[in-house]
Structure formats: structure tokens, C-alpha cells
Amino acid sequence: MITLTDVHKAFGAKHVLQGVDLTIDKGTSMVIIGGSGTGKSVMLKSVLGLVTPDSGTITVDGNDVQRGDRDAFLARFGMLFQGGALFDSLPVWQNVSFRLLRGALKRPKEEAREIAIEKLRRVGLKPETADLFPSELSGGMQKRVGLARAIAAEPEIIFFDEPTTGLDPIMAGVINELIREIVTEMGATAMTITHDMSSVRAIADNIAMLHDGVIKWTGPVSKLDNSGDPYLDQFIHGRAEGPIEAVR
Amino acid sequence: MNALLTPIAALGATVLAMLAAVGRVALFAFETVTHLFRPPFYGREFATALVQIGWLSLPVVGLTALFTGGALALQIYSGGARFNAEEVVPSIVAIGMVRELGPVLGGLMVAARVTSSIAAEIGTMKVTEQIDALVTLSTNPMKYLTLPRVLAATLAVPVLVAVGDAIGIFGGYIIGVTRLGFNEAAYLKNTVDFLEMWDVTSGLLKGAAFGFIVATMGCYYGMNSGRGAQGVGRATKTAVVAASVMILAANYLLTELFFTS
Ligand SMILES: Nc1ncnc2c1ncn2[C@@H]1O[C@H](COP(=O)(O)OP(=O)(O)OP(=O)(O)O)[C@@H](O)[C@H]1O
Numbered sequence A: 001m002i003t004l005t006d007v008h009k010a011f012g013a014k015h016v017l018q019g020v021d022l023t024i025d026k027g028t029s030m031v032i033i034g035g036s037g038t039g040k041s042v043m044l045k046s047v048l049g050l051v052t053p054d055s056g057t058i059t060v061d062g063n064d065v066q067r068g069d070r071d072a073f074l075a076r077f078g079m080l081f082q083g084g085a086l087f088d089s090l091p092v093w094q095n096v097s098f099r100l101l102r103g104a105l106k107r108p109k110e111e112a113r114e115i116a117i118e119k120l121r122r123v124g125l126k127p128e129t130a131d132l133f134p135s136e137l138s139g140g141m142q143k144r145v146g147l148a149r150a151i152a153a154e155p156e157i158i159f160f161d162e163p164t165t166g167l168d169p170i171m172a173g174v175i176n177e178l179i180r181e182i183v184t185e186m187g188a189t190a191m192t193i194t195h196d197m198s199s200v201r202a203i204a205d206n207i208a209m210l211h212d213g214v215i216k217w218t219g220p221v222s223k224l225d226n227s228g229d230p231y232l233d234q235f236i237h238g239r240a241e242g243p244i245e246a247v248r
Numbered sequence B: 001m002n003a004l005l006t007p008i009a010a011l012g013a014t015v016l017a018m019l020a021a022v023g024r025v026a027l028f029a030f031e032t033v034t035h036l037f038r039p040p041f042y043g044r045e046f047a048t049a050l051v052q053i054g055w056l057s058l059p060v061v062g063l064t065a066l067f068t069g070g071a072l073a074l075q076i077y078s079g080g081a082r083f084n085a086e087e088v089v090p091s092i093v094a095i096g097m098v099r100e101l102g103p104v105l106g107g108l109m110v111a112a113r114v115t116s117s118i119a120a121e122i123g124t125m126k127v128t129e130q131i132d133a134l135v136t137l138s139t140n141p142m143k144y145l146t147l148p149r150v151l152a153a154t155l156a157v158p159v160l161v162a163v164g165d166a167i168g169i170f171g172g173y174i175i176g177v178t179r180l181g182f183n184e185a186a187y188l189k190n191t192v193d194f195l196e197m198w199d200v201t202s203g204l205l206k207g208a209a210f211g212f213i214v215a216t217m218g219c220y221y222g223m224n225s226g227r228g229a230q231g232v233g234r235a236t237k238t239a240v241v242a243a244s245v246m247i248l249a250a251n252y253l254l255t256e257l258f259f260t261s
């Protein structure tokens, strides 16, 4: 279980998170929605300890994420970064099996390569892709390699920052299914940021909407269409008029 | 009153900021060294860094030394002519190269070549979230990126300096024999006779210190790069300037330490 309690974070004069409270139960899929620049990525990074909140607490299974053994903590996580964040000095397969080539989870090279190719297949990439370098791939392919890397070591908790942006509708469908599968079959806890409403419906057990630095609405996916919340309604229907200003 | 104080306050603020930066760099360097004693170690990264920093810098350092040795021979010859001391050319070229010009010019050339590329590479990794990605993959960037580069530079630059010394002395020899009318055997004998072991060793120790500076500054400014292409550009520039100034300052301090008793 992941809990965020009254989390604040500012960059200079810009108050991005202003008291975020959120709970994600073990083995469920939480989708975070919210306008561009509202701090969704910053929120994910705070849970991983990549961004240190100014105040508030974040715990995973009751343990404060800022304390304790960072290596053991991070070994339970997989993360897909919004920009892919592939290592451009390494070929694709070594990116995917990065964790399996060094450190505590080290495997023989051939085995790591096989796992990498298998994970690439799951995100819809051919085995030939394995030996290319990230700079030789299209944006959507890089995204999928990032996704393969995030799931390669079969983590318990997986964060996806916009997994389907830049993908064609068919590939987006494949990725949505994959995320759903990881949660239902592997029992992983997932937290996904997306702007794609069809992804939201395909992936989510629960939804949280971030706006003005706080969670404006949270609830199960079944309540999405009859929440009665004007912010959420405006957002999911993509209306220009409503309580959320278009210029932010 | 205020108009009088503003420049002083600005000066004070600059000095404080500089001291804070020095403190941060020192902490960074110290942390890097501590990782030398704490596994895991990344051998492959170290080997790559050794090739990048050592082997691929050879041409630059070699050419620099060759031309410097030749110019030095010409200078000492024409300067020495004023008091009929032309025959000191071989020994002065050797001592000048080995003690001072070999390590300093070698260090500065490596700063231009290596510090810039380290800072730009790590800075780009920082702005494209690759450093964050390393952390989430349970890999400490200080161990994976910084230590291999710093260790490789500290070991490789003395070797580069040694090669540069030899090439520089050879450059002086060529000029001495072909242009200044020295006897070949006499030039070599003069070079060897007046050169002491400590002349060479002190230069190599300087090289090690400069290698440490070069890589540490590249890594530090890369890791602390600002956002975007502009941030990386600024980090690269600052790293090269800082490394060059620190090399010259360290050279003075080490010379004080080694040669005043
Ligand atoms: N390291 C940083 N330094 C300064 N400002 C930052 C930093 N990281 C994020 N911000 C700012 O925090 C705000 C939230 O950024 P974040 O990336 O979390 O947005 P987001 O909700 O993920 O948006 P998008 O949907 O466009 O990805 C932005 O205004 C951004 O400029």
C-alpha cells in the first residue's frame, strides 16, 4: 500500500504540490489524471524519492520512503519515465535487462538477453530491435522499450508516466492490455499517468484527479461518469468551458 | 549609503557563493573517493573510461608535447646565447618538459578534451532523466558514472604525461640536432645526465592530481547541470573553465610543495 499524506513541493516560487493526500491499495491500478503541468510527474518522482517533498510523508507498506535501505526499496519498483530515459550508450536489449546484468539480480548474459527479447515482444517490438541503439528508434518505439525496461525485473510496484502518448491506437490498446495484465496476473500495484481517456477506462481500478496542487477527486472507475464533480466532468469531456481555466 | 554598500554586498555574495561551491565540489570529490572502498564496482565502465580518457587523448597530448619541446629548444637556445650558455639546451628542455610543461599542458589539453565531453554526456543524461532512471534501477550514479571516470583519469593522465615528456624531449632533440647544430650523442648524453628521478616522478604525481581534477569537475558540473540544452551548455563551459583554473592553481601549490624545502 502506498500512502501520501499532506505532501507539499515547490520549485522556487512555484507551488506544485500543495497538500496531496492519496492511498493506493496493494494489487490495484490507480490512474492519475490532471492538466498538463499540474505536478503529476513530480508526484510519482516523490514516491520514488527522486524528488524530495518540502513537507508531508509518503509511505510504502508503512515504511517512510525517505528512510531505510534505498536499494532494497527501489528493487521493488519499476518506472517508465515520461521521456523514456533510455541509456543511449547501450543497445536496446541491455537497456531492457539493465537490472539483470548487474547488482543483486544479476543473471548470465544469454539469459538476460532472452528475457529482454521476451519483454520486447510483449510491448510489440520485434527481436531485431534488440541490437539497435535508442537513437535509432522512433519516439513511440523508445517509449515501448522504456516500458519493457520497467517490467523486465517483474517488480511489485510499477509506475507508468504516460505509457501510450505517441503510440498509434492499436499499439495503445496493446499497452493498455499489458498494464491490465500485469496488475491482474502478476498482482502488481500500478500507478499510471495518462491523458488518454480510453486508457483510463481500460487500465484503472481507481482514478485520482490532480488539480491546483491537491487531489480534487478520487474514486473507482465506475463512478467516473456520474461523479457530479464539475472539475472531473470538464476534464473527461475535454470542454474548454468550466471551472478549470484553459490558461494555466 | 546604499549606493556605496551595494557593490560591497554583491562582492560579499559572490565570495560566499564561491566558497559554498568549493565546499560542494570538495564533498563531491570526497564522496567519489569513498566509493572506491564500497562495492559494487563497475569494471566495464572503468575499462571504457580508460580507453576514452587515456588512449584517445594520446594524439592530442603527443602533438602538444612535440611542438612545445621544439619551441622550447629554440627559445632556450636564443635566450641562452645572451650569456653564452647555448649548451644547456638539452638539460633545460628536459627539465622544463618533465617538471612543468608536460604535466601542465597535458593536463590542460585533457581538460579541453575530456572534461567537456564528460560534463556534456552526464549533463545530457541528467536533463533526459537518465540519471533518475539509473537510481530507479538500483544503480548509484556516483558508482556507475563518476568513480570509473575519476579513477580512469587519475591513472591515465600520468601515463599520458610520461608519453608527452618523452615526445617533448624528442621534439627538442630534433630541433637541436637539425637546426641548432648539436651533436646527436652529446644532446642525448646531456639530457640523461642532468635529469633526476624526482624531476620525472614529481611531474607524474602532478599528472595524477590533474587527472583527478579533470574528471571530477566534468562529473560534478554534469550531475548538477541545469535544465535543457542551455543548462548542459553552461555546465560544460563552467566545468572546463573550473578544471583549467584548478589545474593551474594545483600546479603552483604542488610545485611549492615539491621543490621548496
Ligand atoms: N526539477 C524541476 N525544477 C523546476 N521546476 C520543475 C522541476 N520539475 C518540475 N517542475 C515544474 O513543476 C510543474 C509540474 O511538472 P510535472 O512534470 O509534474 O507536470 P505534469 O503534471 O507531469 O505535466 P505533463 O502532463 O505535461 O507531463 C511544472 O510547472 C514544471 O515546470
Ligand SMILES: [Mg+2]
Pocket (backbone or CB within 6 Å): A040, A041, A042, A082, A161
Ligand atoms: Mg508529466
